[in-house]
Amino acid sequence: MTQLASLARLYVSASRAGKTAGAVNVLVVEDDPELRELAADFLEFLGYRTMVAASGDAALAILKAERGIDLIFTDLVMPGKLDGLALAEKARRLDPAVKIVFTSGYVGHAALRQRLPAPDEVFVHKPYRSRDLAAAIERALSG
Numbered sequence: 001m002t003q004l005a006s007l008a009r010l011y012v013s014a015s016r017a018g019k020t021a022g023a024v025n026v027l028v029v030e031d032d033p034e035l036r037e038l039a040a041d042f043l044e045f046l047g048y049r050t051m052v053a054a055s056g057d058a059a060l061a062i063l064k065a066e067r068g069i070d071l072i073f074t075d076l077v078m079p080g081k082l083d084g085l086a087l088a089e090k091a092r093r094l095d096p097a098v099k100i101v102f103t104s105g106y107v108g109h110a111a112l113r114q115r116l117p118a119p120d121e122v123f124v125h126k127p128y129r130s131r132d133l134a135a136a137i138e139r140a141l142s143g
Contacts, residue, residue: 024047024070025048025068026051026071026072027069027072028040029052029054029055029056029058029059029073029087031078031079032075033054035075037052042133043133046134046137051066051069055078055082056074056083056084059087060082060090074102075102075103076102076106084102084104088102099143100140101122101124101140102123103124104123105126122136122143124136
C-alpha cells in the first residue's frame with residue numbers, strides 16, 4: 001500500500017482547473033469485469049469519483065442520466081452497437097467539454113489510425129501500469 005500511496009501523491013494535484021480530485025467524475029467503460037473494477041478501484045484510490053459501465057451502450061445510458069461526467073476512460077473495442085470511438089462522439093454531443101482517455105490491447109488500432117485524436121483525447125495501451133493510467137488521466141484533464 002505504501003507504493004500505491006506514493007503514486008497517489010505523485011499524480012493527484014491539490015486542484016485541477018478549480019476542481020479537487022474528489023470533484024472529478026470519471027466513467028470507466030470496459031467490457032472485461034476484472035479490468036473494469038481494477039481501473040475503477042485505482043482511480044477511486046487516487047481520489048476520483050467513478051462510475052462503471054460494461055459496454056458503450058450502458059455508458060451512453062449513464063451519460064444521458066447523469067450530468068457532470070468530466071472524463072470517460074473507455075476501451076476502444078467493446079460488445080454492442082457502440083465502440084469507444086462511437087461512444088466518444090455521442091458523449092461529446094451531450095457534453096462537448098468531456099475529456100476522453102482511450103485504451104486498447106490492439107497495437108495500432110485501425111479506428112485510431114482513421115482519425116486524429118482531439119486535443120483532449122489520450123490513449124493508453126493495454127496492458128497499462130497504474131502509473132501510466134494515472135498519467136493519462138492527468139494529461140487528459142489538464143489538456
